[in-house]
Amino acid sequence: MPISKSRRAVALIACAWAAMLTTAPLSPAHAQTAPSLEDLKNEGPRTLVVHYRADPSERAAFRAFMAGPHAALLRKLKAEGKIEGFRTFFSWYAQPTVWDALVELRFRDFAALSEWNRLERTMPGGLSPEGLKLGRPVQTVLADAGWSGGSNGADAQAGSSVYYVIPYTYQNAGEYTDYVAGYGVPQYEGWLKAGLLSGYEVLMNRHPVGDPDPWDALLILRYRDQNSFGRRQHILEEVRKGLRQQPAWLAWHERKANIRSEAENSIADLIAD
Numbered sequence: 478m479p480i481s482k483s484r485r486a487v488a489l490i491a492c493a494w495a496a497m498l499t500t501a502p503l504s505p506a507h508a509q510t511a512p513s514l515e516d517l518k519n520e521g522p523r524t525l526v527v528h529y530r531a532d533p534s535e536r537a538a539f540r541a542f543m544a545g546p547h548a549a550l551l552r553k554l555k556a557e558g559k560i561e562g563f564r565t566f567f568s569w570y571a572q573p574t575v576w577d578a579l580v581e582l583r584f585r586d587f588a589a590l591s592e593w594n595r596l597e598r599t600m601p602g603g604l605s606p607e608g609l610k611l612g613r614p615v616q617t618v619l620a621d622a623g624w625s626g627g628s629n630g631a632d633a634q635a636g637s638s639v640y641y642v643i644p645y646t647y648q649n650a651g652e653y654t655d656y657v658a659g660y661g662v663p664q665y666e667g668w669l670k671a672g673l674l675s676g677y678e679v680l681m682n683r684h685p686v687g688d689p690d691p692w693d694a695l696l697i698l699r700y701r702d703q704n705s706f707g708r709r710q711h712i713l714e715e716v717r718k719g720l721r722q723q724p725a726w727l728a729w730h731e732r733k734a735n736i737r738s739e740a741e742n743s744i745a746d747l748i749a750d
Contacts (some may be wrong), residue, residue, distance in 0.1 A: 522683040523561075523585030524620040527602050528576040528691065531612035536577055539611040540567050540748065543578050547608060548749035551582075559592040560588050561585050562682075565749040566640055572636075575741050577612065579642065581680075581697075583622075616691040620680040623654075624662055627669050627676030629699060638675055638699050639706040640747060644692035644740040653694065654681075660729035665698070665714035673708065675699045692740065706744075 531539035543565055550565045562583040568575060580603070584590050596603060602614025647653040657679060665677040676699040685693040700706040720726045729736075 478564050513560065521590075523584045523586060523590075524621040524622055524680060525582040525584070525590065525593065526618045526620050526695065527580045527582070527614050528616040528618075529578040529602060529604075529612045531577045533571045535611045536571055539577060539608075541542075542608050543567060543580075543671070544748040545604065550603065551580075551749070552606075554592075554596075559589065563750060564747060566743075566745040567748045568640065569744045569746070572741065572743070575613070575743050579743075579745070609702065610715050614631050618680075618691055618695075619683045620695070621683055623679040623681045623694070624657060624665075625676070625678040626665075626666060627674060627699070629676040629678050629697075636747075637702040638747060639703055640745045641698040641700065641706070641709075642743040643696040643698070644742075644743060645694045645695050645696065645737045646740065647737045649736075650685075650693075652736055656733065657694070657727055659725060660733065661696070663720055663723075663726060664713075666714055667720065668698075668712060671716060673700065673705050673712045675701050675720075685686045692735075 485721055529539075529543075544567075548565060549564070551560065560582055566579045566581075568579075571577065582593065584593070592681060593603075600710045601609065602617070604612070604614065630671065645653075661679070665674065668674040669677070680695040680696045680697070682691070682693050682695075694749045717730075721730070
């Protein structure tokens with residue numbers, strides 16, 4: 478019988494990051510892993526992910542607002558040292574249960590988050606009164622950067638990239654982090670090597686407690702361009718052909734349906750960073 482999230486909450490964070498520290502990704506050297514357990518204990522999460530929704534009639538205006546005035550606010554906060562960086566995504570399509578905009582905020586340390594919390598008192602989700610007329614924050618998640626690889630920052634090709642965002646839930650945090658390291662990262666690195674991806678990032682919800690959760694883990698895949706995204710399934714299968722020769726990877730593949738559940742995916746553009 479699956480273990481409920483409320484029963485596993487006490488040990489969740491310790492198990493997740495202990496596993497992350499003891500499991501080396503089966504991938505090239507440029508793949509990056511999570512901060513150390515000591516860092517997490519001492520400082521807390523350094524990433525905040527805010528989900529926004531807009532009525533379909535306001536989507537176009539809300540996108541313009543998030544790419545314009547809201548991005549200008551975030552760039553000002555970055556220049557002032559109040560945030561370390563940000564990415565703003567906007568989904569291709571209006572979907573009934575999925576965000577329209579998603580903002581990933583990065584902070585120097587957990588203490589720096591207090592600046593954002595002060596802003597939230599008068600600007601929920603960082604939205605001005607103008608922005609709140611067009612859209613609204615619906616979920617905010619304190620997260621840790623787990624694994625990443627390739628390029629996830631601003632560069633000359635950012636405007637042509639296609640982002641595929643996949644939320645996951647799981648029953649056992651330790652098992653899930655072993656699974657990402659042993660099954661997920663080798664695939665992401667293979668897709669990078671094949672030229673399909675420019676970058677990837679896995680975020681872990683620091684407080685995945687309660688039902689329902691927005692997500693326990695969030696995978697953000699950056700495809701080089703629309704043509705690469707269109708070839709996604711073909712390259713995915715090509716990379717998996719090689720990985721199937723590795724017994725450890727194949728064992729994870731055969732068990733994955735019992736390890737995690739995948740919620741509705743989003744295809745998005747990066748509209749500001």
